[in-house]
Amino acid sequence: MNKKNIVEKTLEAPARTLQKGLDKGERITKNMPLGSKGPVRRIKDYWYMLGPGLTTGASDDDPSGIATYSQAGAQYGLKLLWLAPFTFPFMAVAQEMCARIGLVTGRGLAANIRTHFGRKVLYFSTILLFLANTFNIGADLGAIASGLQLLNPHINYYLLVVASTLVILFMQIFTSYAKYAKYLKWLALILFTYILSAILAHPDWHDILKNSYIPRISFNKQELLIVCAVLGTTITPYLFFWQTSQEVEDQNLAGQNNSTYRNENVGKEIKNMRVDVWSGMLLSNLVMFFIIAACGSILFQHGINTITTASQAAEALRPFAGSATYWLFAAGIIGVALLAIPVMAGASAYAISESLGKRQGLNKKLKQGYTFYGVIILSMFIGMMLNFIGLNPIKALIYSAVLNGIVAPVILVLILLIARNKKIMGNWKNGKLSAFLGWVITIFMGLSGVAAIYSLF
Numbered sequence: 001m002n003k004k005n006i007v008e009k010t011l012e013a014p015a016r017t018l019q020k021g022l023d024k025g026e027r028i029t030k031n032m033p034l035g036s037k038g039p040v041r042r043i044k045d046y047w048y049m050l051g052p053g054l055t056t057g058a059s060d061d062d063p064s065g066i067a068t069y070s071q072a073g074a075q076y077g078l079k080l081l082w083l084a085p086f087t088f089p090f091m092a093v094a095q096e097m098c099a100r101i102g103l104v105t106g107r108g109l110a111a112n113i114r115t116h117f118g119r120k121v122l123y124f125s126t127i128l129l130f131l132a133n134t135f136n137i138g139a140d141l142g143a144i145a146s147g148l149q150l151l152n153p154h155i156n157y158y159l160l161v162v163a164s165t166l167v168i169l170f171m172q173i174f175t176s177y178a179k180y181a182k183y184l185k186w187l188a189l190i191l192f193t194y195i196l197s198a199i200l201a202h203p204d205w206h207d208i209l210k211n212s213y214i215p216r217i218s219f220n221k222q223e224l225l226i227v228c229a230v231l232g233t234t235i236t237p238y239l240f241f242w243q244t245s246q247e248v249e250d251q252n253l254a255g256q257n258n259s260t261y262r263n264e265n266v267g268k269e270i271k272n273m274r275v276d277v278w279s280g281m282l283l284s285n286l287v288m289f290f291i292i293a294a295c296g297s298i299l300f301q302h303g304i305n306t307i308t309t310a311s312q313a314a315e316a317l318r319p320f321a322g323s324a325t326y327w328l329f330a331a332g333i334i335g336v337a338l339l340a341i342p343v344m345a346g347a348s349a350y351a352i353s354e355s356l357g358k359r360q361g362l363n364k365k366l367k368q369g370y371t372f373y374g375v376i377i378l379s380m381f382i383g384m385m386l387n388f389i390g391l392n393p394i395k396a397l398i399y400s401a402v403l404n405g406i407v408a409p410v411i412l413v414l415i416l417l418i419a420r421n422k423k424i425m426g427n428w429k430n431g432k433l434s435a436f437l438g439w440v441i442t443i444f445m446g447l448s449g450v451a452a453i454y455s456l457f
Contacts, residue, residue, distance in 0.1 A: 049272045050279060051185060052246035055339065056095060056239050057280025058188035061287045062340030063143030063310040063333050064136050064400065065233040066194070069288050070313035072226050073295030075305050078211035080227065081296060084289035085212060087234050090441035092281040093434055094412065097419045098240045099273045102247030103266055104428050109244035110354035113414050116424065119355065121414070125407050126351045129237050130379065132403035133344040136238075137383030139396040140337045140344075141165060145387075146311035147333035150326075158388065164337075165384040172342050173366055173373055180362060181250070184342070188280075190335030191287050197328035198290035201321035203297030211296075212289070221455040228452035232404040234288065235445060237411050238347035245350040245361075247273065252363055270428060294321070341380075349375040405449025412442040 072080045098109060105112055113122045145160035171180065217227060295313060298320045299305070307313045314329035346362065349372045353360030358371040366373050386396070416438045419430045430438065 046275070049275050051181070051250060051276055052243055053095065053099065053273065053276030053278070053280035054188050054283070055181075055184040055280070055343065056243045056246065057277075057282075057284035058191050058336065059184075059242070059340040059343035060091075060234060060236065060239060060284045061191055061194070061336055062136065062140050062233075062344075063147070063337050064139045064396070065288075066291060066310040066333065066336070067143075067307060067313065068226070068229045068233050069291040070295045070299075070307040070310065072230055073292040073297075074299040074307045074313075074316070075226065076223065076296070077300040078207060078293065078296040079216050080230065081208065081211045081289065081292050082213060082215045083227070083230050083234075084285050084292065086215065087231065087288075088281060088285040090437055090444070091235050091285065092278050093437040094235060094415070094441060095239060095243050095281060096274060096277045097415050097430065097434065097438060098243040099247050099277055100270060100425070100428055101415070101418055102244035103251070103269050103273060104425050106248060106251065108248055108350050108354045108360075109241050109411075109415070110351045112244075112418055112424075114355060114357070116418060116421075117414060121410065122355050125237070125410055126348075126355050128403050128407045129241070129351055130348045130375075132236075132400045132407065133238050133348045134379050134382050135386070135396045135400045135403075137341055137344050137379055138386030138391050139400075140341050141380075141383055142387045142391060143310055143333055144337040144341075146309060147330050147337065150311055150314060150330040150333075161384055161387045165380050168338065168341050168345075169377065169380055172345070172362065172376055176363075181246075184339055187335055187339045188283070190332055190339070191283055193328040193332040193335070194287045195290045197317075197321070197325040197332070198294035200324050200328070201294045201298055201317060203293055208293045208297065224451045225455040228402075228405060228448045228455065230288075231445065231448045232400065232402075232408070232452070234284075235408060235441065236404050237407045238344050240411055240415060241351045242343050242347040243277075245347075245354075249361055249363055252361065266428060294325075341383075345376045345379045348379050349373070402449070402452045405445065405452045409442050409446035409449060412438065412445060416442065 072083075101109065101112060107115070110122060110126065113125075141161050141164055144164040145157045148160050149155060149157060171183070175183070217223060291313075294317065295307070299307070299313075299316050302320060304316050307316065310333045311330070314326050314333065317329060318326035350360055352375045353369070353372040356371060359369050360372040361369065364372065416430070416435065418424055419438070420435060422429050
């Protein structure tokens, strides 16, 4: 044996020993009961499990959604507060089904629909999804500009709209998926500003709790429209497509998107996914709860009954709830818009690219996914231009709510049919409870869509 081989083996031995020790330590840590871990370790493990579910839930509370919840509270007080706890389990079950489909099949939702139901239904749904998302993107780009003007009113609104569009596009196209997913995950924490702002507003908690579990609704056109808008911005089709595709993206990132790995590890992946999804949807609905509670307790009581934008809600709350609530609300508007707009544009891109059978994914370079990134650019550009032709935020919300009301029941039916199919899902098909809750919310969303259309005439 020459001197070179002796030196290499001498250096390799401690490295192998160290690696064995690390592997052993990792196995011990993973196999330790949860109770035997320290609180810091448990928090880290919990944070590590969070991903697509957290960002999907957080993106649901975009500025258009914030404006809708604020208007519900300002116009009807605490009467519609029950919608937050009511929609939570249905929203979580719908998103859990989408995530499970992605993990089991290794394909996005649109690709699964195209494979099992053909293209006609998919094309119809995808076009309406693109239109609804584009209206929302336009409203949310305007919300970023308005939110920044709350911090500095002297900056030109249209300049802020253009700058926001370019920054978001740059992040989506030129940032690696690993960095981008991490950015979205941390950005989701901005939602806690809304919870904190509501607490600092000092609402009447006794009255809030009393109204949180008593369903009340008057079947007049105006109230039906706001209920439909709340449902349309809470259980919305873009979340279905984004959630499914992000589970697949995460598998691709980890090099695990192959049938052998999925068959062997899908149980563990689904267990972690459920923690992620239910945590994300809980955060989303908590934010809805606190915004309706704050606006219902304060704005409604002071006769401020019309809120058209999230920025207007922040300004209306300031005289009664103080500057801290105002600044937190303003920071939340900017943060959630930066999170939600890429999710909407990405959901449209996933749906259209998968419908056409084109290469897609944020893990692809621009030259590898012209169709995918082309949809993102087109959606963002149209959304930006809507602000230059005087986009009315309320009309944008109404149009989006109506379109979502039409698309959501159709997509939910297809999701339920895929999720219950044993040939597709194997042992991970829907159980009785998931199926029941899924069909209930599908019927409810269908009625909501009909009600939204009815309320416009």
